[in-house]
Amino acid sequence: MSLEYTASEMMTVTAARALENGMTCFVGIGLPSEAANLARLTHAPDVVLIYESGTLQTKPDVLPLSIGDGELCESALTTVSVPEMFRYWLQGGKVSVGFLGTAQIDRYANLNTTLIGDYASPKVRLPGGGGAPEIATNAGEVFITLKHSKRTFVKDVDFITTLGFGRDGKGRDSVPNIGRGPTRVITDLCVMKPDPETKELVVTSLHPGVTREQIIEATSWEIRFADQLESTPEPNARELEVLRELKARTDRHHAGE
Amino acid sequence: MSLEYTASEMMTVTAARALENGMTCFVGIGLPSEAANLARLTHAPDVVLIYESGTLQTKPDVLPLSIGDGELCESALTTVSVPEMFRYWLQGGKVSVGFLGTAQIDRYANLNTTLIGDYASPKVRLPGGGGAPEIATNAGEVFITLKHSKRTFVKDVDFITTLGFGRDGKGRDSVPNIGRGPTRVITDLCVMKPDPETKELVVTSLHPGVTREQIIEATSWEIRFADQLESTPEPNARELEVLRELKARTDRHHAGE
């Protein structure tokens, strides 16, 4: 029996499945937040979600539009100040996984959310680093989720806002007290992981119906594929139902005043 | 009309009068706490009392035995963590006056609460610095109150736990971001202030009935007297009544379980 679902749903469900029950997850807004809450509402009821607004162990009923929606605070175990969030909880080593989105990613999983072009006179000015630079280094590991396209998957990012593995893949070598960094990248086409040696991102799993050519087409560098290339398991009915209800609730909520 | 009062009451009332309404006072336990609360209950109803236990703007009905009695928290505007107390409120420059006691004080108003004798094998081990070292440097100014005796008023303290004006009176010179230091010392015999030039403590006011000889006798260095020696005003009836009631309430409270 095959279910109908979109590539975007496939991405979110796959990202959600990456989170294990009991993990402590520092959640970025947007796609990561959608995936993290789907995980919490399905296979990982005890996943602990933390948002940089200071909301600890929050269980929002609808997805927040911003990182500090009232919903997050009302459903949190407690809410701490933003300095405490970054100092005690993130830097203090209490976060097992940071879940990030990005505007641009390169082959060493470095993230750019600063700008396209030159810093002094940018072509496109992006919002900036936010919490990501320290989430990426102080969390135990990092999951990244974003849509796959030539524009977003570039060989070298214009600017390293947030460290993946650096310009040469060695950016974390011999740095004390640093997390493992990006351990998987989940897109609407596939899952990628860093090569254990070179740290270059390698496709390890193709989503159902996606071809190698589609991925090559959507990636600006010569993307490699794992020898043991897997096929990503399809979403199940419950995941799709929970995700769709969550998004419908969210849309209704944010349409109101 | 003359009232009956003890030397100890004279000391407390004089110390209390040093606090002005609206000052923000970081209060040490014991004599300073007694004086600060007397001030609050008499001429300075809006004096803000802060204790190092984190209790901000507290109004205890009885004197606390310890720096963290429940009374302090229950009557406080709010209670913050101890790191916040020392970082935001004291070091952050929000305290106009630190009110301290001490075991030993010397002619440059340096305080010793660490030990008598040698550090490695002390004759008497005292409790230690507590909050005093940073209260004395981060508060706008410092008031000190203690009983006058040869044992407590020494030429040079055995150990500078807390800076007055250093071993030579120049300990605050050209130190950036430092408070004015001890501006008055209130004992059961007199009030002393640092000489504006040398910073050596000088008697500026004699309590009623006290002679110069008594002070010379109770001080281990050759104490100087100001040219314009004043006579400390006597306690008034209301001050004595409020002080005695406060102490009676306190005794009853602490005698209970």
Added chain:
Amino acid sequence: MADFLSLHNAVARYVEDGATVAMEGFTHLIPFAAGHEVIRQKKRDLTLIRMTPDLIYDQLIGAGCAKKVIFSWGGNPGVGSLHRLRDAVEKGWPCKIEILEHSHAAMACAFEAGAAGLPLAVLRGYVGSELPNVNNQIKFIDCPFTGERLAAVPSVRPDVSIVHAQRADRQGNVLVEGIVGVQKEAVLAAKHSIVTVEEIVDELNAQPNACVIPGWAISAIAIAEKGALPSYTHGYYDRNNRFYKEWDAIARDREAFSQWLDSNVYNAADNAGEKA
């Protein structure tokens, strides 16, 4: 002891041209009413500090109040770019602005250090990021105990901080509840501070460890009902998410923005927050 002033008088007294100003509120409690008052009073050459510039700084920048922005995330949360910020950075409209860019962790620590009266904040940060290449205020020190290399940034110590809160009592003590962000730090770090509140009450009814800022640590308190709209005030009203989405279209276009500013700020009373 805080003075109770009108919002107009508080801004007139404490916000000078050329000042360094932090208007804080992490998504929650953003002081929009006060920001609009700053625009109405045509303050100029401000250095604006804020972790998440948000719509309030987009409006201030578009209105020409800013010469420099110090920030760590400059977007319309969940929607996209701040088009007025981009227009100023990319095309210099209405004037060229300088930016100084940090990470959230560094700015949060810098506010904390400012409140703590320190000249610098130390954090385990910026590892492998290229932000230190473009921000000369990011330095590194070696831990004298372990030798570990740690980042250092100057503390934030604004001339004026402006925050919004739920309520004040008649002594000027202020309760901040919910997502408290760096509001308390902003007030304590600043030379002067303005707190706008929803209401003034006889009793704060705060819990023992509530986030309460004493009146004697605040310069001025001004009532601004719904002063955080289109952001929200926990316990009073919700975030106007729809307006955040609508802002995208308004801010994309200089003309549309200028018209919005005319109708909603310049030609509005100082409780303009209500209409945003």
Added chain:
Amino acid sequence: MADFLSLHNAVARYVEDGATVAMEGFTHLIPFAAGHEVIRQKKRDLTLIRMTPDLIYDQLIGAGCAKKVIFSWGGNPGVGSLHRLRDAVEKGWPCKIEILEHSHAAMACAFEAGAAGLPLAVLRGYVGSELPNVNNQIKFIDCPFTGERLAAVPSVRPDVSIVHAQRADRQGNVLVEGIVGVQKEAVLAAKHSIVTVEEIVDELNAQPNACVIPGWAISAIAIAEKGALPSYTHGYYDRNNRFYKEWDAIARDREAFSQWLDSNVYNAADNAGEKA
């Protein structure tokens, strides 16, 4: 996720001979029941960290559990000396102990830095004090922005921290209320942590910004009713000030102390806190 253990099992599992242990509680919420359990289990060679050693460390030192004490104020608050601490320091009874002495500000900052995962704390401290002459863990650094000389101390990162709190819910989340001291920092800074609580409840009923420590940041939770006596638990029972005064006479005399220890600790169940 915290394990719910008996106090005996929690101490047996996490407090090893030779460990660095912080039992915190600033006058309020001092974990006496847990301290007594450590004495009963005859733990040895502990490095004991605590801002205000208080009676609990006087008892541990007198019982021979400590080889070193790191502290900033070692007295019986409002009463006088800690005679067991003095006897150990001055006369080496029952064994010689080493002391490492700080100011409150430095230790508070060191706990904060430990919770923040940093190797050091930076403060404007120890100016003119002779403590740096006798404590080689106090160093000075120059601010790279202003050149100001600032004190630096190593952060506190104990092997085990033990604190007492009002209550936990069934997921092990703990509410601490009232004078919160450095309790949260102690738990977050430590490799392992034991929290004793007055009771376990279905709902914490905490305010939005209450001091709540999540269960997943705690190693073990043990019920210890009246576990803070003779100190107190805000909302549950008052401080036994009379006992603090009586302790002076008990602790002055080795014999009286040993008898007290026999009757009230060694020959008492693990809810001994109740009788103290």
